Amino acid sequence: MNNSRTQELRLIVTGGGTGGHTYPALTVVNTLRERLEADGGTLKVLWVGAADSLEQRVAGSNGIAFDAVEVGKIRRAANPLRMLSRDNLRDMANVPRGVLQARRIITDFAPDVVLATGGYVAVPVGVGAAMCRRPLVVHEQTVRLGLANKVLARRAARVAVSSPSSTELLPDDVRDRAVITGNPVRPEVLRGRADRAAEGLGFEGHDPSLPTVYVTGGAQGSAQINGTVRDLLPWLLTRANVVHQCGAANLDPLREATRDLAPGLLVRYHLTDFVGPELPDVLALADVVVSRSGAGTIAELTALGKAAALIPLATSAGDEQRHNARHLQESGAAVALLDEVGADRLREAVEPLLADPELRRRIEENARALGRPDAADRLVDVVLSAARA
Numbered sequence: 001m002n003n004s005r006t007q008e009l010r011l012i013v014t015g016g017g018t019g020g021h022t023y024p025a026l027t028v029v030n031t032l033r034e035r036l037e038a039d040g041g042t043l044k045v046l047w048v049g050a051a052d053s054l055e056q057r058v059a060g061s062n063g064i065a066f067d068a069v070e071v072g073k074i075r076r077a078a079n080p081l082r083m084l085s086r087d088n089l090r091d092m093a094n095v096p097r098g099v100l101q102a103r104r105i106i107t108d109f110a111p112d113v114v115l116a117t118g119g120y121v122a123v124p125v126g127v128g129a130a131m132c133r134r135p136l137v138v139h140e141q142t143v144r145l146g147l148a149n150k151v152l153a154r155r156a157a158r159v160a161v162s163s164p165s166s167t168e169l170l171p172d173d174v175r176d177r178a179v180i181t182g183n184p185v186r187p188e189v190l191r192g193r194a195d196r197a198a199e200g201l202g203f204e205g206h207d208p209s210l211p212t213v214y215v216t217g218g219a220q221g222s223a224q225i226n227g228t229v230r231d232l233l234p235w236l237l238t239r240a241n242v243v244h245q246c247g248a249a250n251l252d253p254l255r256e257a258t259r260d261l262a263p264g265l266l267v268r269y270h271l272t273d274f275v276g277p278e279l280p281d282v283l284a285l286a287d288v289v290v291s292r293s294g295a296g297t298i299a300e301l302t303a304l305g306k307a308a309a310l311i312p313l314a315t316s317a318g319d320e321q322r323h324n325a326r327h328l329q330e331s332g333a334a335v336a337l338l339d340e341v342g343a344d345r346l347r348e349a350v351e352p353l354l355a356d357p358e359l360r361r362r363i364e365e366n367a368r369a370l371g372r373p374d375a376a377d378r379l380v381d382v383v384l385s386a387a388r389a
Contacts, residue, residue, distance in 0.1 A: 009036060009387060010044045012109060012134075014125035015117030016055025020141055020295045025117040026058055027184040028139075031376040032383060046109050048102060049121045067105050070098040071121045098124030099131070106132045113137060113387035116156075118146045130155035135386040139379060141183045141295035142320045143327050145169050157386045160379050162295065162372075165327070181379045182372025183299035190303060190373055192280030200278040201243065205267030211354055212241040214286035219274065221247015222292065224341060225311055229290065230257055231343035232350075237265035239354050243282055248273040287360065288353045290346070293325040293336070299375070302333065305368030307360045309349040310336045333366040 013029060015021040025047075033043040049055035051068035059066040071094060102125045106114070114129040116122040117139045126148075129136040135157040140149045143163045153159050153174050161167060162183040170178055198206040206212070213236065217225040226246050229236070236242060246254050251273040258269065275282055283289070283304055291297055293310040301308050310328065312321035325336035335349040353360050372378065 007041045008044055009041065009113075010109065010111045011383070012046050012048055012106060012111040012114045012125065012129070013117070014048045014114065014122045015119050016049045016053055016121050017119035019054065021117045021119040022055045022058050023186065023296060024139065024141055024184040025115065026062060027186055027376050028115065028379050028383070029064065031184070032380045035380055046105070046111070048105055048125045053121070055121065069101040069105070069124050070094040071124065095124055099127050102128030103131055106134060113383055115139065115383055116149075116152055117141070118148050120148055122148045123151055126152035126155060135389060137383050137386050139181070140166060141299070143323050144318060144320060146318065146320075157389065158382050160382050162299070162375070163327070179382050181382060182375030183295055184376035184379055185299050185303045185373060187376070189280050189283065189300050192282070192284030194281065194285040197278065197281035197285035200281055201270055201272065203243065203270040206241050206270070207268055210240050210268070211287035212243065212285050213288045213290060213350070214243045214245075214282055215290045216245040216275070217247060218292060219247070221245070221250045221273075223250065225290065225292070226250050226254060228311070228341060228343055228346050230254060232346055233258060233261060233269065234265065235347060236350070237261070237268050240288070241268045241270075243270045243272070243286070245272055245275045288350060290350070293321045293328070295320070295324065298324050298328065299371070302367045302371030303373040305364045305371060307353050307363040307367070308334045309346065309353070310334050311341055312336070312338065328367070328370070331366055331370060333363060333370050
């Protein structure tokens with residue numbers, strides 16, 4: 001930080017497009033503000049991203065100033081020639097405009113440091129930071145580097161990664177600037193209490209003598225996960241309680257599809273469109289989690305040490321969810337459905353976890369060994385170090 005204002009740190013944060021890029025950035029901002037205020041300092045923060053975006057909504061709802069720049073989204077394709085589409089060429093033309101806009105914002109705001117958490121929106125801001133000679137910290141949430149972070153890594157003062165294996169994917173001249181921080185997890189997720197979960201959900205039929213399975217496909221739900229679990233319920237409910245977060249669009253069809261379950265089984269099934277403030281308690285209660293394998297989900301499951309059956313989203317950018325799931329499975333920290341997905345395959349994955357508490361305990365320990373519940377503090381250390389260099 002500049003000596004003339006040692007009590008104030010000025011931060012530009014950029015990153016977004018998805019929650020996987022946006023919420024780690026928000027967690028770092030909140031953690032950094034708490035750290036500075038505890039020492040008598042203040043944080044002046046500006047979020048720079050795309051207009052009418054998730055990051056703009058998140059910044060606004062958290063009282064963070066926001067400026068928009070033009071961005072260019074690159075639509076990937078297995079065939080490189082298909083990447084030369086009209087949409088890609090049009091959007092790539094936005095990048096120079098975005099860089100010019102970012103340079104103007106950075107010059108006016110004069111940040112001590114710029115934090116980029118990925119997504120195509122981070123590219124013009126990260127390039128602008130380098131052109132303005134402002135220290136840039138890049139954070140990668142996934143095992144593999146995203147396209148934006150590959151572009152920005154060579155320009156960064158520090159590259160923070162979530163997994164040790166990610167450092168091997170960095171260019172040779174960048175590795176000495178890499179720091180393993182983990183992926184920041186919202187602190188409230190780590191404070192759940194299992195004894196509050198059933199009451200908080202209104203899950204009156206919960207049987208505490210049985211293990212509990214939490215099923216989630218993300219806030220909008222997953223048709224693939226919902227259908228697979230629906231077909232497995234007659235077997236699953238004889239062995240476990242099930243909390244199933246299905247997404248608003250899927251709630252009524254699933255209620256209709258499960259209404260004929262035997263009453264003794266149906267009572268142990270809690271179907272809900274969304275889990276809000278109760279989520280930390282639900283995760284604390286869960287013995288097994290069935291979910292996607294996005295970076296944020298992986299960070300939470302490993303920080304908590306949860307046994308999970310992972311069903312990767314096949315269309316995730318760069319196939320990152322499959323890589324995440326394979327990495328955990330190879331580490332003995334989860335089971336993953338990497339190819340065929342169906343009720344029989346999910347049963348094969350979940351049955352040993354429910355039947356063998358010792359196996360479940362080993363997977364939990366392996367998951368916890370990969371988790372970094374202090375990732376937000378580690379990344380704040382990196383941001384402060386870059387600002388003070």
